[in-house]
Amino acid sequence: MNLLREELSWITPELCLTLFACVALLVDLFVQKGRESVMVGFFSLMGLLATAFFLYRQYGVTPPAQPVFGCMVVDPFSTLFKLFAVGALAFVVLFTMLSRQTRPDGYGEFYFILLCAGLGAFFLASTYNLLLMYLGLELLSIASYILAGYAKGNRRSGEAAMKYVIFGAVASGVMLYGFTLLYGMTGSIDLTVIGPKLRDQFALDHGTIPISVATGLCLAGFAYKISAAPFHFWTPDVYEGAPTPVTTFLAVASKGAGFAALLRFLQAGFIPDRTLGGPEAMMGYSDKLGTLVAVLAALTMTLGNLAALGQTNLKRMLAYSSIAHAGYVLMGVATMNREGFSSVLFYLVVYYFMNLGAFGVVMYYANTTGDEQIDDLKGLGWRSPLVAITMVAFLVALVGLPPTAGFIGKWFLFTAAVKKGFLWLAVVAGINSAISLFYYFRVARAMWLRPEEEAKYATVHASPAFAALLLVLAVGTVWFGVGFDSLLRYCDYSQNLLR
Amino acid sequence: MLSDYAPLLLLLALAAAFVVGNLVISEVLGRPKPGVGKKTVYECGMPIRGTARARFSVHYYLLALLFILFDVEAAFLLPWAAHAEELGKAGLVAMGGFAVVLVVGLLYVMRKKALEWDR
Amino acid sequence: MGLAGYLIVAAILFALGIACTVARKNVIYVLMGIELILNAANLNLVAFSRFVGGLDGQIFAIFSIILAAAEAAVALAIVLNVFGLFDSIRPDDPDLMKE
Numbered sequence: 251m252n253l254l255r256e257e258l259s260w261i262t263p264e265l266c267l268t269l270f271a272c273v274a275l276l277v278d279l280f281v282q283k284g285r286e287s288v289m290v291g292f293f294s295l296m297g298l299l300a301t302a303f304f305l306y307r308q309y310g311v312t313p314p315a316q317p318v319f320g321c322m323v324v325d326p327f328s329t330l331f332k333l334f335a336v337g338a339l340a341f342v343v344l345f346t347m348l349s350r351q352t353r354p355d356g357y358g359e360f361y362f363i364l365l366c367a368g369l370g371a372f373f374l375a376s377t378y379n380l381l382l383m384y385l386g387l388e389l390l391s392i393a394s395y396i397l398a399g400y401a402k403g404n405r406r407s408g409e410a411a412m413k414y415v416i417f418g419a420v421a422s423g424v425m426l427y428g429f430t431l432l433y434g435m436t437g438s439i440d441l442t443v444i445g446p447k448l449r450d451q452f453a454l455d456h457g458t459i460p461i462s463v464a465t466g467l468c469l470a471g472f473a474y475k476i477s478a479a480p481f482h483f484w485t486p487d488v489y490e491g492a493p494t495p496v497t498t499f500l501a502v503a504s505k506g507a508g509f510a511a512l513l514r515f516l517q518a519g520f521i522p523d524r525t526l527g528g529p530e531a532m533m534g535y536s537d538k539l540g541t542l543v544a545v546l547a548a549l550t551m552t553l554g555n556l557a558a559l560g561q562t563n564l565k566r567m568l569a570y571s572s573i574a575h576a577g578y579v580l581m582g583v584a585t586m587n588r589e590g591f592s593s594v595l596f597y598l599v600v601y602y603f604m605n606l607g608a609f610g611v612v613m614y615y616a617n618t619t620g621d622e623q624i625d626d627l628k629g630l631g632w633r634s635p636l637v638a639i640t641m642v643a644f645l646v647a648l649v650g651l652p653p654t655a656g657f658i659g660k661w662f663l664f665t666a667a668v669k670k671g672f673l674w675l676a677v678v679a680g681i682n683s684a685i686s687l688f689y690y691f692r693v694a695r696a697m698w699l700r701p702e703e704e705a706k707y708a709t710v711h712a713s714p715a716f717a718a719l720l721l722v723l724a725v726g727t728v729w730f731g732v733g734f735d736s737l738l739r740y741c742d743y744s745q746n747l748l749r
Numbered sequence: 750m751l752s753d754y755a756p757l758l759l760l761l762a763l764a765a766a767f768v769v770g771n772l773v774i775s776e777v778l779g780r781p782k783p784g785v786g787k788k789t790v791y792e793c794g795m796p797i798r799g800t801a802r803a804r805f806s807v808h809y810y811l812l813a814l815l816f817i818l819f820d821v822e823a824a825f826l827l828p829w830a831a832h833a834e835e836l837g838k839a840g841l842v843a844m845g846g847f848a849v850v851l852v853v854g855l856l857y858v859m860r861k862k863a864l865e866w867d868r
Numbered sequence: 869m870g871l872a873g874y875l876i877v878a879a880i881l882f883a884l885g886i887a888c889t890v891a892r893k894n895v896i897y898v899l900m901g902i903e904l905i906l907n908a909a910n911l912n913l914v915a916f917s918r919f920v921g922g923l924d925g926q927i928f929a930i931f932s933i934i935l936a937a938a939e940a941a942v943a944l945a946i947v948l949n950v951f952g953l954f955d956s957i958r959p960d961d962p963d964l965m966k967e
Contacts, residue, residue, distance in 0.1 A: 254839045272853045279860040381928050388935045392942050399946050408953045409962035411946045416898050416959060419939055420889050423905035426932060427882055430912035430925075434875075437920045439928060487965050566965070754873075810948065814941045821937040824930055 260318045263304040263332060264372050270297025271365035278358030287357040291347045294361040298340045298368075305332050314746055321379040321440075328376030330595060330744035331510040334602060335371040338503035339364060341606050341719065345495040348716050349613050360400055364499065367393035371507035378441040378518050380429045383511055384422070387475065391418045394504060398492040410491025417484040418474065425471020431464035432519075441518035449522060452532040465539065468515065475508030478576045479550040486557070489569030494616060497565060498609040501572045506598050509579060513591055517747040521586050536586060540670075544584035548678045551577025555685045564612050564622045567689060568605075571648060574686060575601055581679055582663045585670040588748040593662035595741040600659040600730060604647040607723035611641040614716060624696055631698040636717055638697045640724035645690045647727045650683050655730035662738075811863055822851055874915035881908035895947050895957045899940060906936045 258265070274297065278290045308329060315325040343361060366389060373386030395418065399411025433439050436447035448461065474481040489497045520539055522532050554574030561567035579601070582594035614637055615630065616622050631638035647656030660683065667676045730737050790796060829836065829844050836843075858864060881904050888901025910929045917925025947957060954962045 254842065268850070272850060275853060275857055279857060381924070381931060384928075385931060385935070388939065392935075392939055395942050395946060399949060402949065403953070405953045405962070406964050408946070408950045409964055412895065412950045412959070412962065415939075415943045415946050416889070416895070416902075419899075419902045419943060420886075420905065423885070423902055423909065426909040427905065427912065430909045430916065430928075433925060433928070434912060434916040434920055437916075437922055439924045490965050807948070810944070814944065817937055818941055821934045824934060828927075828930070 257318050260308070260316055260324050261322065263301045263308065264369065266301045266304055267297065267365060267369050267372065270294065270300065271362055271369065273297075274365060275359065275362045278362065281358075287360075288347065290358040290361045291343055294343050294365055295340060297365065298336050298343065302333065302336045302340075305329055305336065309333075321382050322373075322377050324376060326744040326746050327510070327514075327595075330741070331375035331506060332372050334506050334598065335368050335375070335503050338499065338506070338602060338606065339368045341610075341723075342495050342499045342503070344715075344719060345498060345610060345613055346493075348713065348719075349493070349495055349617060360397070363393045363396050363400075367397065367499065368503065371503055374507040375510040378514060380433065380439040380441065380444075383515070384426055384429060386507075387422055387425070387471065387511070390504060390507060391422060391475075394418075394496075394500060397496040397499065398488055400496065401493050406491035407493065408491075410488045413484055413491075414488045417481075421471050421474035421481060424467050425474075428464050428467025428469075428471070431460070431467065435460060435464065441515065445519050448519060449529060449532050452535065453529040458531065458535055461535070465520070472508060472512040472515065473546070476505050476512065476576045476579075477573050478546055478580055479553050479573075482550065482553070482573045482576075485573055486566050486569045489572070490563060490566045490622075494565065494609060494613040497569075498606060498613075501568070501605050501609065502602055505572070505576065506602070509583075509594065509598060512583065513594065513747060516583065516586065517591070521748065540584050540586040543580055543586075544667075544672050544675050547577045547580035547584055548675055549577070550574070550580060551679060551682045555682045555689075558689050559685065561689070562624055564615070564624050564627070564693065565609075566622075567624065567693075568608055568612065571686065571689075572605065574682065575605075575648075577682070578660065578663055578679060581667045581672070581675055584672060584675070585666050587666075587670060588745065590663075590666040590670065591748055592742050592745040593659070593666045595745050596662055596734075596738060597659035599737060599741065600647070600655040600727075603723050603726040603730070604644045604654075604656055607640060607644040607720060607727060608648065610716075610720055610723065611637055611644065614720070624693055627693065627696040628699045629697075637720060640720045641697065642694055643724045643727050645694050647731070649687050649690050653728065653731045655727050655734065658731055658734045808866060812866065815858055815863060819851070819855070871915055871919040874911060874919075878908040878911040878915070881905075881911065892959045895950070895959050898959060899943055899947070902943075903936060903940065906932060 270293070274290050274293050277293055278286050281289055308324065309326070315323050317323055342364060346357065346360065346364075370386045370388070370390030370393060373382055374390060375386075377383050377386065395411055395415040398414045399407050401407035429439070432444055435451065436444045438444055438447065451461070452458075470481060473479070474484075477485040489500065492500065516539070520536055522536055551574045554570045554572075554577060558567050558570035558574065561570060579594055579597050582590040582597065584590070612622060614634075615627065619626055630641075643654060647654035650656045650660040652658075660679075664676045664679065667673075667679070825847065826844070829840055833840060885901045885904030885906075885908060888904060889898050891901075892898060910932055913925040913929040913932070917923060917929075950962060951957050956962070
């Protein structure tokens with residue numbers, strides 16, 4: 251019983267989130283109609299705050315890797331991603347409360363499902379166990395399907411949910427099949443056991459075809475979750491059709507959790523311990539896998555950027571941009587070494603700030619105009635300068651120009667790739683960044699153009715709460731571009747997978 | 750290895766041949782004489798009304814979905830029940846937590862009046 | 869009769885499932901294809917559990933069955949909603965957002 255309590259104490263954040271999710275559902279049920287949305291929203295925020303508190307307390311005392319119940323692991327890496335998820339959820343909850351698109355009644359359960367999705371992200375970030383990884387992925391995915399279609403009666407939202415559920419279910423099914431093959435080859439569902447067993451199999455030299463098939467099937471699932479090519483087709487439609495807060499959640503929290511699981515999967519299963527050395531075949535396989543990811547990265551960013559060029563809808567453009575960013579981050583994954591993984595963490599944190607901000611502006615804009623067309627942005631800079639200025643900061647960061655955090659993040663990714671010998675990949679990424687300048691610039695230009703008909707939209711000032719949120723994100727985006735030392739150290743410390 | 754299944758395949762083939770053969774023979778030899786007597790319900794059952802392709806109320810789907818969900822959740826209880834003694838208190842606590850979450854779900858369903866059939 | 873038989877059946881199921889989902893005639897077909905994929909994985913799990921060892925596979929299979937049910941429930945609800953909005957359950961019919 252003491253042992254149980256000891257282990258339970260390590261998953262306090264998860265327990266806290268579960269508890270708050272359940273109580274949020276009950277609050278929604280038993281509170282007088284018409285007021286439940288706001289109440290449950292505030293209640294969820296409280297829950298997220300409490301969870302963040304437990305995570306923070308855990309952070310100080312986390313050992314290198316604390317196993318829990320034999321299927322979870324609590325380490326700085328997982329804590330970073332959990333904090334990431336909690337922060338993103340908090341912003342999404344706030345956005346939901348402020349968005350006009352999601353303001354009508356009946357949004358009590360929305361928060362409950364959001365918290366459940368967050369729980370899925372938690373599991374995804376802190377496990378080496380294939381079963382729990384699959385469970386976490388499904389919890390996150392199923393909740394996301396519901397969220398994408400939450401705007402009932404909205405045809406776009408319905409279409410988005412259907413496309414998402416079809417694509418997602420197939421991808422996760424394929425991944426499950428890959429997991430079963432890994433289990434069959436090694437007799438274990440624990441990646442820390444699977445890794446050494448695979449090493450033995452490589453030593454026997456049976457050829458790499460079965461392992462390649464299994465890995466490929468598993469990677470399909472991860473690629474879907476992070477919307478990397480060739481499994482990115484769902485992204486534009488779902489991002490455009492889903493309510494904007496949900497899109498924000500998908501672009502930030504869901505993608506981050508996917509990357510966490512992908513990093514763990516590759517590290518435990520397929521990167522041989524360089525100090526111990528491994529059989530020649532495994533070293534070769536690991537390098538080949540890295541090259542495969544590098545090719546996927548190049549493909550993903552190119553497809554995303556080229557498609558983004560012709561978009562007229564701001565949300566859809568940001569969807570393609572988020573595909574492109576998945577490509578940039580994959581660049582760090584492809585290195586399969588310590589430096590690359592650290593740069594991935596750094597970039598994800600940076601991406602968190604700039605993408606939350608950009609989608610926040612989209613939401614503000616849709617609140618005032620009811621639409622998301624880039625052309626209609628005309629004159630936003632004169633109507634609400636604060637929002638436009640923060641948007642410019644986010645756009646500059648998304649392009650990856652100094653003095654924003656986007657520049658520093660990309661810098662680390664590029665150096666990691668070049669050091670590993672992927673010079674060609676860095677060149678492709680550089681060209682892509684140049685391409686991306688065009689479509690981001692178009693948005694910035696539209697905002698500062700004088701509109702022909704001045705009074706098309708009445709001036710709507712951002713509410714103080716909303717302006718504060720955007721300012722926090724913009725300050726973060728710029729701040730980490732200048733004083734990035736502490737964040738870099740933090741990411742390096744949290745990247746405890748590869749030393 | 751797979752050849753072990755040859756008898757089974759043969760059996761399947763024979764069964765299929767028997768069924769198809771009988772159908773063909775009755776089609777060829779038989780003289781169908783339909784009549785009112787032949788078409789009525791024989792000895793039991795109710796007189797037929799309407800088509801079988803009627804639409805169900807959407808409540809039926811809701812109820813069926815909920816039934817399946819709670820039904821499958823019960824699958825978790827079985828392994829625990831089989832080893833309840835060895836798992837001891839820890840197992841009881843874990844399953845208690847599981848049950849509480851399920852009850853929250855059930856409460857939700859009831860409060861939303863999803864179980865009221867004749868609404 | 870060994871492991872290979874089960875694996876072959878599972879692989880065939882998996883291929884059928886994939887074929888079913890890419891045919892995209894009707895969303896219900898697609899959902900059935902997804903069930904086939906998941907059941908192929910379940911068959912693999914149980915067979916490996918029996919022949920390679922460990923109970924992990926069976927536990928995994930239980931969880932995966934339950935997740936399949938949950939996913940099917942959500943997917944059907946979404947499809948019902950789409951049917952209400954578009955009067956069609958062909959996966960290609962709703963295309964409000966194509967460029």
